[in-house]
Amino acid sequence: MVSGNGSRTAVVGGGISGLVAAYRLRQRLGPTAEIVLFERGDRVGGVLHTGELGGGPLDLGAEAFVGRRPEVPALLRELGLEEQLVHPAGRRPLIWADGATHPLPGGTLMGIPATSMVMHGLVDAATLATIDAEADRPLHWVPGSDIAVATLVADRFGPQVVARSVDPLLGGVYAGLANSIGLRSALPPLAAALDAGARSLGAAVARALPPPSTAPVFGGLRDGYRVLLRALLAAAAPKVEIRTAVTDLARTATGWRLGAAGEFDAVLLATPAPVTAGLLGADLPAAAELAAGIELSSSALVALAVAPDAPLPDNSGILVATGEPLRAKAFTLSSRKWPHLAGRDALLLRASFGRFGDSSPLSWSDADLIAAATADLATVTGHHIEPLDARVQRWPGGLPQYAPGHDRRIADLEAAVAQAPGLALAGAYLHGVGVPACIATATAAVNRLT
Template structure:
């Protein structure tokens, strides 16, 4: 009887277990090992004021095919919803600004988009940037802050780029590399773009119809439940350890499961490094070099009639006095949430290296969310309910050289039959990227076991 262990019960592990069940059939023994008290990882739908609300990821890139296709397979296509189409704001210099348009993750192709957000000296620097020689070595990688700051100045970095990158990685542009986070920009630079303005213009995506993002009407919990049911895996609430080749040399041994024919590792980078320390020291060392950022989501249910701005959210520039890094005005952003009545806001705290705010007591976090929301909106905020969700080590930081580390991991694991890696540490932190990586890992293991 075929047996497989999936280590990690987040979205990557659940998708991998589901895909393995599809490939191996109903008689295969699939065991999922999850150290926490629940499956779903950084996706979670919980109750707030009597309704379900996502307190992890709340959206996915709808223009990628993975999530819509997965929902269709599971009979959940009717769960897909689109945002209202309203734009976010940026809080900078104690005032609100429209989010600049026509940028690549906040990096402008010219001064026009930055007008009002940065000072005149910075605007003049952006305008003059095409005349400044660019020294870029094809194939090289540096952090986004160094590249953008050296060409456009610090204000563009802290007021435009940091807020957007922080929303994706819970980090600053100082901790994020150009090549992994902005591959189209790196490609334009490699092709010989004469300056950063030209490279951004070349890297901007072509306009396409339809919403950029999608969500689930009843929250990600419905997807997690469907995957859990269809995977039909035995879930062990334990830490995994002791990964090694089985004594007969045809499979793997891992505690607490024992001998299995194949293993999918869908765990954060530090856990991956520990598990691979004996079977692949090179991959273990590469995984150990991927740091993690922690964050907190504070979901607030406000009284009906609270006049929130007609915007999807408010991003906070680096260096502002407020402690929150962003607010999602959920009942403005999502029509299906607005239909419930009341007002719903998610406050996000914590960037890479911010340990104090992540470990603050719930009462302090709720008070900070309320005070910061009042500061940036000018409204009196009276929550009727609140939920605090901490995400310790929630997001890997794609620093300079990240793709090289991933290549070492994948090539080293590729030489070990019946073993594969999935997760947000590989080729994207969003749900679609995790679904894609998990599908690849499960397919690889199933095919190798069939040989």
């Protein structure tokens, strides 16, 4: 266990998890402790990155967080950034499916309905009949088991529900598909309802749906995530080693050695799962094997500024069903979604590309990505809208995939690392890909070390 009074601690990885970890370490260890933050890229922040477009800041990575979790608002209060907290306008997204736009169904659990009522217009009559008859079919569920979301939903409700309702929503969270995401990690309340003996998928969804609430589902930062990143860095006051890839981690008699960086009393790894696996391999091979089994998804984002009178729908975005002949997987109509962006001289929107198993958009040129975004936007809106300006951001290996069995894998990984004093893990591959979950893993990792 590390304490202050001149201790030396390394944080490897300068994303949100690493920055929160450095900040928590400074709070716990005090001003005399040496905290060194290693980041292999040319900036801190990881997949949180704020650019400039349309006369002001715009997030080019994650843009929102789950507003019903407490971690981000609490952290903003700690750092004196309460005035940065903003919420969406409340507009609903559309879904592009079968060559047309449809309202996003309400009353679903990540796109999984409890009844057929909310799916009318989005799926065909045969699928509606399958949903209606689902309760009459025996449900064979082994408590504690885990399968891909698509496996269960397609079997019980049909493949159209997966492609047109579940995939578009899961794709926004994981940049993956329902056939690559495990039910237990993605939808814990649904798994709990099935474990408790729900007699059908519809009944399980009805039991798992959260109670009605007027609280905002999502939140964001008025001036982008860069405000939070800068505040964390200033409060943590670590020694920052940018463009420094840590490739060697070895246990010593009193702590850990990080290659040429020398010895540390404790090390906190806030690195992607494959990097973590490489660092753990020498001393903790079983833990390394578990981390190496977590795959990553890559994506690309095109942010566009268009004329203020451009004919965009009055919705927060347009999600694209799988199997559609479009290259973009979603559009966020940022100026419609966020009131604080509505006053700009241009309308802002974001087009997202890339799903798990398809990293090809990363190889496209900026011009090709912008052209694809513009062409697909014309398809889903019915209007050619010429961009006034654009920004392209690529995210290779940006999001971990929570495959079936992920929760057991992480439990085993954390148990293995717990046997190594002075070592802890944090990051999006552990207990959730969102910013609140990353903050929680960083705080838990520092609690373990201190």
